[in-house]
Amino acid sequence: MMKVYVIGAGLAGAEAAFTAARMGAQVRLFEMRPQRMTPAHQTPHFAELVCSNSLGGEGETNAKGLLQAEMRAAGSLIMQAAERHRIPAGGALAVEREGFSLAITRALEGHPQIEVVRQEVLELPPDGVTVLATGPLTSDALSEHLRSLLGEEFLGFYDAAAPVVLGESIDLEVAYRAGRYGQSADYLNCPMTEEEYRRFYEVLTQARQHTPHDWEKLEFFEGCMPIEEIARRGYDTPRFGPLKPVGLPDPRTGQEPYAVVQLRAEDRRGQMWSLVGFQTGLKWGDQKNVVQSIPGLEKAEIVRYGVMHRNTYLCAPRLIKPTLQFREHPNLLVAGVLCGVEGYLESAATGFLAGLNAARLALGDEPLVPPEESMLGGLVRYLASANPDNFQPMNANWGLVPAEGGKGKKAEKRARMFRRGLQHFQGWLADFSAGVEEGLLSSEEIPVGSG
Known part of the structure; x- marks a missing residue:
């Protein structure tokens, strides 16, 4: 069995490493902090929330609510930590930052099938299966390596997006x-x-x-x-x-x-x-x-x-399949902001799929794509098929999945889309996940706000 390498321990990388390990792969997770900090991060913990502390709105009429439900069904590490460290925020899923990231860090560092390596990665590993999850502040050295591999035109270094x-x-x-x-x-x-x-x-x-x-x-x-x-x-x-x-x-x-x-x-x-x-x-x-x-x-x-800020992301439609594999490099996958998504939840969700498919490749199995009715399935299909000439990062929204026909108010239709999407996603999970171990967050209580 090939080893799975995950580069970057943000939300996407953390979820990818956890998922690949749950699927039975041996994982080496690289994180350059604290050896080298970014301009945005403040701690050495994994999955640090740099901006907002919200993972989006909940409920059956909310597109992010469907993606949350899919991630819960998948046994997501990020969602387990979010539930444990959630704080009141009306209709949104918000978390206490430090406890959230510390719980994720402890879960990954203590996992028997994950080796954590605290060092900067300057170029891709020459063997095994690799998940790139280095986020919007990918280091200059690795960016140069990717440019040489993928071509000058495939890396974007800022968001200049319209609504x-x-x-x-x-x-x-x-x-x-x-x-x-x-x-x-x-x-x-x-x-x-x-x-x-x-x-x-x-x-x-x-x-x-x-x-x-x-x-x-x-x-x-x-x-x-x-x-x-x-x-x-x-x-x-x-x-x-x-x-x-x-x-x-x-x-x-x-x-x-x-x-x-x-x-x-x-x-x-x-x-x-x-x-x-x-x-x-x-x-x-x-x-x-x-x-x-x-x-x-x-x-x-x-x-x-619309957004206007520095960001490093790939022109996904030119490069990747909906499995999150690179078309020209099938043992290289990408997740998170780098693959062209916006948002904490979207980053974690693509991390889940990249980790799942990395493990399947390492084990000699075919990679998978979630059903198009699911929010994750719609999102990765968009990444692989959007207009490459005008591509900008995307977040979860109802335009990514097939519209719901029939009569009813908008809220009723979206509730039906929610239930339809979750049902298809759960069926897809059941087809391949028999025997996959349950989530591995430690049962030891981690005090909220601990350092």
């Missing part, structure tokens, strides 16, 4: 399909009159920006300029940039609008649409106000907010 809205929340009585100058009608277009543009501009220029950490700061290329910065250059500047109406006449009037916001499909089913040229660093509440000030998007449901 993505759910297709069903777009008002198609207002938005119209058209391509510029009569080209293929692949875009949805939200037209603005002069008065509508004035109101939009006021909302945009009064919105508040996210204040980045020092390690997030960067200088933007002109092609990735935030929409709010474009607007600050002058009242008409957006109209000569991303909101240019030239060549996009409204078929209902035959006239070009005063300004137009274009949306581009994010998935093959057309369930998610991104705002073209709307890279933004605005606070999320203010982003919502800006988006909903656009005609046709007054009731838009944002499934991914």
Whole structure:
């Protein structure tokens, strides 16, 4: 049996190592902290939560709630630690940071099939099966090694993402399909009159920006300029940039609008649409106000907010399969932010799948993909099949799984999608997991807040 190497002990790496060990593999887990710290981390503990302490909203109408339920069904280490160290947070799953990461660290360091190595990895191991889980702050040395292996064009070093809205929340009585100058009608277009543009501009220029950490700061290329910065250059500047109406006449009037916001499909089913040229660093509440000030998007449901900060991630659609294997390097897998997901929970979930498939490869078995109705199955399929020319990291949302037909309010449909997804995921687990050991968090009580 080949050894499984896991590089990085964040949420993705911790879950990958734990899952591979549960499947019977011998695991070597590398973590460079505390030998070498990152600009963001404060402790040497595994799965340290750098920003928020929330793993997202719970419940049957919440996309993250479905992913949480799938991870619980899978015996996730991250979910076990989260339940043990959860703190009140309304409808969200929030945790006490130090107790959470310490519990995960102790579970992995004490696992009989996991060898923890505290050192920086400069290049990939030459043998065995490897899971890359080095996160958004992958070290310069390893980044250079990956660039030499994968090619210059495959590594992104910052997020410059526009908001993505759910297709069903777009008002198609207002938005119209058209391509510029009569080209293929692949875009949805939200037209603005002069008065509508004035109101939009006021909302945009009064919105508040996210204040980045020092390690997030960067200088933007002109092609990735935030929409709010474009607007600050002058009242008409957006109209000569991303909101240019030239060549996009409204078929209902035959006239070009005063300004137009274009949306581009994010998935093959057309369930998610991104705002073209709307890279933004605005606070999320203010982003919502800006988006909903656009005609046709007054009731838009944002499934991914725009971000502008330093991040290292791969152009997943060019590189990986939905098994999280690299197409050209089948014994190399990737998980977490590096593979193109956003969020703690999404990182842990891809860590679970990468660890599962790494162990199966090491044991001589075929890798697996969760069913498309599950949130994890939808997420990894998106990573492998999204448009590579405009790829940006994605989080759990209802646009990733097949829509639920039939009658009923939105909440009722999503509850049915939740139950459908969890049922399919549990059935998938049952097909291969007979005899796999249960979760191995120590039964010894770890005091909340212990160092």
